[in-house]
Amino acid sequence: MPPAPRRPRNHTAAEAGHLVPEGTLIYLDVSFTACPAPSTVHEHDYGDRRPSGRSETTRAAVVAPLIEMRDLCKSYFLDSEELEVLHHVEFLVEQGEFVSILGPSGSGKSTMMNILGCLDVPTSGTYNLAGTLVGSLSRAEQAQIRNSEIGFVFQSFQLLPRLNAIENVELPLIYAGVGASERHRRATELLTRMGLGDKLRNLPTQLSGGQQQRVAIARALINGPSVLLADEPTGALDQKTGAQVMELFGEIHAEGKTIVMITHEPEIAQHAERIVTILDGYLTETDKVAAIAPTHDWASAAHHPSHAAPTEDASLQQEGRS
Ligand SMILES: Nc1ncnc2c1ncn2[C@@H]1O[C@H](COP(=O)(O)OP(=O)(O)OP(=O)(O)O)[C@@H](O)[C@H]1O
Ligand SMILES: [Mg+2]
Numbered sequence: 001m002p003p004a005p006r007r008p009r010n011h012t013a014a015e016a017g018h019l020v021p022e023g024t025l026i027y028l029d030v031s032f033t034a035c036p037a038p039s040t041v042h043e044h045d046y047g048d049r050r051p052s053g054r055s056e057t058t059r060a061a062v063v064a065p066l067i068e069m070r071d072l073c074k075s076y077f078l079d080s081e082e083l084e085v086l087h088h089v090e091f092l093v094e095q096g097e098f099v100s101i102l103g104p105s106g107s108g109k110s111t112m113m114n115i116l117g118c119l120d121v122p123t124s125g126t127y128n129l130a131g132t133l134v135g136s137l138s139r140a141e142q143a144q145i146r147n148s149e150i151g152f153v154f155q156s157f158q159l160l161p162r163l164n165a166i167e168n169v170e171l172p173l174i175y176a177g178v179g180a181s182e183r184h185r186r187a188t189e190l191l192t193r194m195g196l197g198d199k200l201r202n203l204p205t206q207l208s209g210g211q212q213q214r215v216a217i218a219r220a221l222i223n224g225p226s227v228l229l230a231d232e233p234t235g236a237l238d239q240k241t242g243a244q245v246m247e248l249f250g251e252i253h254a255e256g257k258t259i260v261m262i263t264h265e266p267e268i269a270q271h272a273e274r275i276v277t278i279l280d281g282y283l284t285e286t287d288k289v290a291a292i293a294p295t296h297d298w299a300s301a302a303h304h305p306s307h308a309a310p311t312e313d314a315s316l317q318q319e320g321r322s
Helices: 109-116 139-149 165-175 180-193 209-221 239-254 298-302 312-318
Strands: 009-012 025-028 067-078 081-093 098-102 124-129 150-154 227-231 258-263 274-279 282-286
Touching: 067 109, 081 109, 081 282, 098 239, 109 124, 109 227, 109 258, 139 150, 150 209, 165 180, 165 209, 180 209, 209 227, 209 239, 227 239, 239 258
Parallel strands: 098 258, 098 274, 150 227, 227 258
Antiparallel strands: 009 025, 067 081, 067 124, 274 282
């Protein structure tokens, strides 16, 4: 059975960035089909919302997907042997979406994450992030786009052990050249919103795992990145604390932030609006019921011969739904 179509959403200009005047509603097509044709253009009449001073015929700026991977392949080379681990990936994420990439060990999740996070480049195909073709950038430019557009959250928190909570959160602002008092004010405010107002001076070792992850999330958000990129963010947490972190992700998403979360746990993936499955380097849109089906068997699915040619039928078989 094909996945049910999803209703398009309206996004505010604040969610969509600076392309249109503030307060303008922008129509974005986020139908369940992951990848509209490359030439698709989304336009929407201003109608009653047209700002004063604009002509009758003015239309909203076209808003491209925030993340757009097209026919992307990634190979590793060992002793001149090529091992292709991502195969012809088509992956689009619109502004404001919360998407999970769900897959078993060895399926290519970290490889995807590294490319999404501008830490690595594809072997072929294209990756556009916020309208920038990442493969065409120098290493310094990649670092720049990484710092400005992406907030990373890792399984192991990766806080600096000698810095307290507030100093950890201030770090990206130091790199961005923000002055000390402004850094302090913003980090204090964000940590307080995360429920850590009484832990500002605690070192990571003086915080629980859930508290450390909240500090790491605050650090990821402090620069106002376009996308929060999370790799197994609950992997080191117990179930209850993991659920609290997912609740926080839900709140961050509700405020308009785009989130891409990588996980091997179907229950965690369920917290996203949309789930994309990765098996043996092939990406497939998956409906949320299928992703959590008790018959789901990663081990055999990952090596299922039908996966060489990923079709909807094949993915349904692997999900045990056929
Ligand atoms: N630098 C590398 N050189 C060669 N092969 C690699 C390299 N990095 C990853 N691979 C291979 O690419 C495939 C995908 O690896 P990747 O780390 O992306 O998987 P993963 O889904 O993140 O797994 P896990 O859940 O265990 O972290 C694996 O077969 C792995 O052995
Ligand atoms: Mg990995």
